[in-house]
Amino acid sequence: MDNILEITGLCKSYGDFALRDVSFALPRGYIMGFVGENGSGKTTTIRSILNMAKIDSGKISVFGLDSVTDTITIKERMGVVFDSLYMAEHLTARQIEQQLRPFYRNWSKEEFLGRLRSFGLPDNKRVGDFSKGMKMKLMIAVALSHKAELMILDEPTSGLDPVARDELLDILAEYIADENCGVLFSTHITADVERIADYVTILHGGRVWYTGTRDDLTEKYVVIKGAESELPAEKRTQCIGFHAYRNGFEAMLPADALAGMPSVIESEKASIDEILVYIAKEDKHERHPAHDAL
Amino acid sequence: MRDILHMMHFDFVSVRRNMLPGACLGVAGLIAFAYLWLPPASLALLFLGSLFLQQDGSSEAELRRMYGILPVSRRNIVRARFHYIFLLNLAVEILTSAVYLVSLRSTVYRHMPVQAPELKMIIEEMHTDGMNPGLLLVFVLFCMVMIVSSAYMETMGQIFGRENKMRILLITMGVFTAAALGFFALVNADILPAVAPSLPDTTAGFLKAAVIAHLVAWAVCMILGELTARRMELREL
Numbered sequence: 001m002d003n004i005l006e007i008t009g010l011c012k013s014y015g016d017f018a019l020r021d022v023s024f025a026l027p028r029g030y031i032m033g034f035v036g037e038n039g040s041g042k043t044t045t046i047r048s049i050l051n052m053a054k055i056d057s058g059k060i061s062v063f064g065l066d067s068v069t070d071t072i073t074i075k076e077r078m079g080v081v082f083d084s085l086y087m088a089e090h091l092t093a094r095q096i097e098q099q100l101r102p103f104y105r106n107w108s109k110e111e112f113l114g115r116l117r118s119f120g121l122p123d124n125k126r127v128g129d130f131s132k133g134m135k136m137k138l139m140i141a142v143a144l145s146h147k148a149e150l151m152i153l154d155e156p157t158s159g160l161d162p163v164a165r166d167e168l169l170d171i172l173a174e175y176i177a178d179e180n181c182g183v184l185f186s187t188h189i190t191a192d193v194e195r196i197a198d199y200v201t202i203l204h205g206g207r208v209w210y211t212g213t214r215d216d217l218t219e220k221y222v223v224i225k226g227a228e229s230e231l232p233a234e235k236r237t238q239c240i241g242f243h244a245y246r247n248g249f250e251a252m253l254p255a256d257a258l259a260g261m262p263s264v265i266e267s268e269k270a271s272i273d274e275i276l277v278y279i280a281k282e283d284k285h286e287r288h289p290a291h292d293a294l
Numbered sequence: 295m296r297d298i299l300h301m302m303h304f305d306f307v308s309v310r311r312n313m314l315p316g317a318c319l320g321v322a323g324l325i326a327f328a329y330l331w332l333p334p335a336s337l338a339l340l341f342l343g344s345l346f347l348q349q350d351g352s353s354e355a356e357l358r359r360m361y362g363i364l365p366v367s368r369r370n371i372v373r374a375r376f377h378y379i380f381l382l383n384l385a386v387e388i389l390t391s392a393v394y395l396v397s398l399r400s401t402v403y404r405h406m407p408v409q410a411p412e413l414k415m416i417i418e419e420m421h422t423d424g425m426n427p428g429l430l431l432v433f434v435l436f437c438m439v440m441i442v443s444s445a446y447m448e449t450m451g452q453i454f455g456r457e458n459k460m461r462i463l464l465i466t467m468g469v470f471t472a473a474a475l476g477f478f479a480l481v482n483a484d485i486l487p488a489v490a491p492s493l494p495d496t497t498a499g500f501l502k503a504a505v506i507a508h509l510v511a512w513a514v515c516m517i518l519g520e521l522t523a524r525r526m527e528l529r530e531l
Contacts (some may be wrong), residue, residue: 048362086356088308095307103366
């Protein structure tokens with residue numbers, strides 16, 4: 001499969017925080033949800049892809065090109081959406097178009113103005129006065145106007161109301177209909193990932209905890225509940241984020257470890273949200289990460 | 295070079311919306327003042343470049359992320375800023391020179407309503423005396439100082455943060471003003487008698503001095519730009 005983005009063994013440290021051996025790949029034509037709690041390293045990874053952060057070791061390849069040596073070529077083919085507007089807020093959309101147009105060979109003014117119209121964005125109003133949803137759409141309009149093949153979005157839906165979030169996800173779904181493109185979509189709103197992502201990468205504590213298809217992830221883990229006394233000891237060691245209550249316990253377990261589980265223990269598929277919560281609980285209990293145990 | 299031109303255009307578009315209306319008003323006011331009263335008033339236009347540079351309108355955070363996204367090397371982004379500074383100051387100098395020269399030849403001031411006779415005489419002299427060699431020399435030196443100090447401030451601003459620009463500007467202006475005043479004090483006190491005869495007093499001499507001053511200013515600007523670019527390239531955005 002042709003990977004539009006490939007990260008291998010990425011390491012980057014900042015004092016007390018470090019990305020350690022981060023590796024994942026995004027095939028062309030798909031959307032990857034990039035999830036993890038705050039401070040897990042999502043933004044640092046994105047900054048490394050954009051060559052805004054200097055990596056300590058590892059390799060990042062975008063469109064088959066090296067992210068450090070070929071960064072200019074890569075950026076001409078890439079669109080970026082941050083959680084807040086990166087453009088000069090005192091300018092209008094038209095003036096931003098004038099600023100950015102010369103940098104991109106594939107820039108289309110007609111496409112940009114058409115996108116503004118279809119997204120309902122005024123072209124003569126200060127972009128600083130736009131709502132958060134409008135600012136997101138403006139950044140997407142810029143990315144689409146130079147025919148970006150890879151779109152990287154860093155927490156684009158945080159702070160958006162449900163209607164704006166829904167619109168944004170529809171735009172991404174429409175964008176990815178062209179199978180030549182790819183989307184890396186960082187968020188901690190897992191409902192968005194469950195709705196549009198084909199692939200998921202979970203980052204936890206600067207490491208990749210899971211990377212693969214969304215369907216595999218949701219099939220891979222179950223949440224179990226029941227009386228603690230009914231839980232076999234060997235199963236207990238495989239539990240992730242085990243939490244005992246007065247009347248029982250709950251934990252996450254790899255689905256393939258369900259075999260031999262007493263029928264009195266209830267189990268159901270874990271959602272991505274639950275997976276993130278149990279990973280965090282596991283840390284609080286100072287146990288080994290799940291993938292180490294497996 | 296293409297990238298540098300694009301970045302200069304980027305900087306200009308960024309500042310144009312904030313500054314152009316006010317600048318046009320200021321220029322019109324100064325032109326009127328220079329034509330109707332004192333031609334040297336047009337020299338105040340020289341500060342226009344500094345005002346443009348101070349009123350960028352974009353925040354540090356916006357620029358850092360924008361620079362991370364644009365398909366331009368960090369080095370060229372910084373270099374472009376120094377080319378922009380030089381050309382902006384040069385454009386302002388050309389505008390100032392044009393306004394000054396035209397105001398010297400202007401006779402509009404004669405149609406001014408009621409003026410005190412003494413004042414009328416002073417204005418008449420200002421317009422008919424032609425170019426003052428001392429003033430022209432100050433003009434040439436000041437242009438050079440403006441370019442060099444703008445480039446120096448940009449270097450400081452990039453390295454230490456744009457929020458410190460006003461402090462850097464004040465320090466720089468103070469240093470250069472003190473240096474210029476000191477130089478003229480030495481000349482006036484005949485401490486540097488050898489210097490005075492060699493100062494230009496013809497149009498050709500002033501043009502030559504202006505060209506040399508600008509070449510020096512351009513070289514300083516480019517050197518500072520290169521040093522800053524090398525330093526900033528090592529930094530993360």
